[in-house]
Amino acid sequence: MASPLPGYQAQVQSLLDDFGAVEYTVANLNTYINDARVQIAGASESIRGQATLSLAAAQQSALFTAATGLPTGVAGLLSVRMARVQVLVGPPAGWRRIEMRPWEYFFTFRLCQIINNPGLPTMAAQLNPGIGGSLYFDPVPDMSYTIGLDSVQYPTALTGAPTEVELIPAPWTEAIQYYAAYLALLNAQRYSDATMMFDRYQLFEWRATQMTTPSRLPRQYPGNTGATGASANMPLTGQPGQR
Numbered sequence: 001m002a003s004p005l006p007g008y009q010a011q012v013q014s015l016l017d018d019f020g021a022v023e024y025t026v027a028n029l030n031t032y033i034n035d036a037r038v039q040i041a042g043a044s045e046s047i048r049g050q051a052t053l054s055l056a057a058a059q060q061s062a063l064f065t066a067a068t069g070l071p072t073g074v075a076g077l078l079s080v081r082m083a084r085v086q087v088l089v090g091p092p093a094g095w096r097r098i099e100m101r102p103w104e105y106f107f108t109f110r111l112c113q114i115i116n117n118p119g120l121p122t123m124a125a126q127l128n129p130g131i132g133g134s135l136y137f138d139p140v141p142d143m144s145y146t147i148g149l150d151s152v153q154y155p156t157a158l159t160g161a162p163t164e165v166e167l168i169p170a171p172w173t174e175a176i177q178y179y180a181a182y183l184a185l186l187n188a189q190r191y192s193d194a195t196m197m198f199d200r201y202q203l204f205e206w207r208a209t210q211m212t213t214p215s216r217l218p219r220q221y222p223g224n225t226g227a228t229g230a231s232a233n234m235p236l237t238g239q240p241g242q243r
Contacts, residue, residue: 003164004173008033011177015197016184024184032187034157036179036201037168041154042078044205046172051077053135053147058118060140064133067149073167075156076131082150083124083135095148098137099123110138118142171211175204 009029013019021029041047051067064077080100088094098121101110106125119139128134131154137147155167166173178201185194 001165002162003158003160004166005030005033005158005160005164008158008176008180012180012184015177015181023188028187029180029184030158030160032180032183033176035183036176037158038154039179040172040175040205041168042152044168044172044209045079045152046169046208047074047153047155047167048081049074049151049153051149051151051153053149055121055137055141055145055147057141057143060138061127061134061136062147064131064135064151067151070153071167073156073165074153076154077133077149077151078131078154079129079133079152080124080126080135080149081152084148085121086146086148087120096120096122098147101125103127103136106136106138111136116140121145121147171208172205175201175208178204 009026012029012033013021013024016024018024049071050069052069053062053067055062064080067077070076082100083098084095085098086093087096101123103125106123110123110125117139119142121137121139121141124135124137126133126135153167158164158166168176178197182194182197182201185191185197
């Protein structure tokens with residue numbers, strides 16, 4: 001097993017025409033590559049995984065950084081898509097779905113109550129997104145609970161260690177070199193070249209999202225929305241040429 005970092009370094013050096021690391025040091029390239037990996041993981045939401053939060057009695061909120069059970073190569077959570085609460089200790093464990101709501105709904109209809117009796121959490125909302133994000137739960141837990149999360153995650157930085165693995169799946173990995181080169185050119189104040197490289201990054205990220213969106217069997221989705229969703233689906237950075 002070998003780290004994917006040397007491969008990324010060679011790709012970026014080729015784009016920059018700097019094979020001898022004369023203009024851009026390897027250390028700086030590593031920083032740009034790892035920054036690109038976090039950006040692409042967030043924009044594509046391509047690293048999805050389960051994690052666990054432990055809530056104590058009377059604890060209504062928890063930080064993403066408190067999540068446990070993350071796989072090797074994951075540094076933390078960027079957002080939470082779904083949640084569940086353990087109601088029976090296993091194996092097999094019994095779980096109940098927690099309804100995820102926007103913060104504004106949660107604040108208006110759950111937090112703004114005269115009386116809030118403790119109990120089993122049935123609703124949650126994300127107040128702060130991102131690496132330092134947080135989740136709020138209602139009702140306030142009446143005892144300790146284990147919360148299971150379906151989350152969008154971001155990867156740990158690559159260092160070149162031989163046991164490292166890349167959790168960003170192909171074909172999104174093709175976009176990493178272009179974003180890293182964009183950062184390098186931006187730092188060198190080569191703004192025109194940086195803009196061109198950012199356009200290439202958008203193209204490859206957009207293509208990856210299009211390629212991985214199911215459209216062959218649209219009837220598998222409610223309302224036959226598979227093909228429609230595939231045609232509209234795009235990374236958060238938008239279609240190529242949009243900034």
